[in-house]
Amino acid sequence: MIIHIVGGGPSDCIPSFRRYDGEEVQWIGVDRGVWNLLRAGIRPVKAFGDFDSLDSAELSHVQTALELDIWPAEKDKTDMEIALDWAVQRDAELIRLFGATGGRLDHLFGNVQLLVKYINKRIEMVDKQNIITVHLPGTYTIFANEYPYVSFVPISLDVTGLTLKGFKYPLTNCHIPLGSTLCISNELIQSSGTFSFTDGILMMIRSKDLGGDV
Structure with a gap:
């Protein structure tokens, strides 16, 4: 099993999801990443976040399509970390993170720290120009x-x-x-x-x- 987690990073940094799709792949949406997956015609198996990056119309659409695992905006973990914590418990052979680069640098460096947290797992952070591993x-x-x-x-x-x-x-x-x-x-x-x-x-x-x- 391969798990792909899509965060809320800028969509112009994210490669085509279809290039990475397959029968063995499970998709997870994180915050605005859920919206981007649905727009690409992919239904995630899980959706995590506080969803503060969605406007009311987008949130209503997402809530109609999926059951969301909603977290408060004020918490001790990022939305990406919550999703990754869930994914590593599934014994996946590979986890890829999309929408984890570009935009805010605090998000980027926070996501690099998650690669260190789970350094014993096979995790790749992927965007249109880069693949990052630790x-x-x-x-x-x-x-x-x-x-x-x-x-x-x-x-x-x-x-x-x-x-x-x-x-x-x-x-x-x-x-x-x-x-x-x-x-x-x-x-x-x-x-x-x-x-x-x-x-x-x-x-x-x-x-x-x-x-x-x-």
């Missing part, structure tokens, strides 16, 4: 795809032992301190490559320039 120490293989640029950003004080193979700019056992831009905008030069490191928490961002099918 990793613990280990060895990982990635494959060339439509996102040609690969950046690595430490989100702990230090990342040690970083080794990149199959990249335009390889590294061997490199120390990357917090604040470093050494590993921004690399590229695979083979059909696949590996990255590995021995300590710290590392964010990988795969990016592309806009244009063509998104």
Whole structure:
């Protein structure tokens, strides 16, 4: 099972839902993300949020179409975190977050923190130009795809032992301190490559320039 969570981020940052749909996929709407799913002809299995981003007509339409899990505006978790908490209990093999980037930067950084909270789960944050993942120490293989640029950003004080193979700019056992831009905008030069490191928490961002099918 794959779970896709759609938040209320700007719709012009969100790729086509149909590209990611399938029989094994369950969709979850978060706040305005519910409205965007319904407009795309997709009925989510769950809908979470305070729904303060919907006007009265939109909210009435959504309430007619779905049973909503409504939360107060003042609470200790974001709407996205509530939805993600629910999703991780479903033992999904992959969770993707849409509508989690663009717009307000506090929402973006809050959603990155959720990737760290559930770092042991396979979670991707996806928009039209980027796929963001967060990793613990280990060895990982990635494959060339439509996102040609690969950046690595430490989100702990230090990342040690970083080794990149199959990249335009390889590294061997490199120390990357917090604040470093050494590993921004690399590229695979083979059909696949590996990255590995021995300590710290590392964010990988795969990016592309806009244009063509998104």
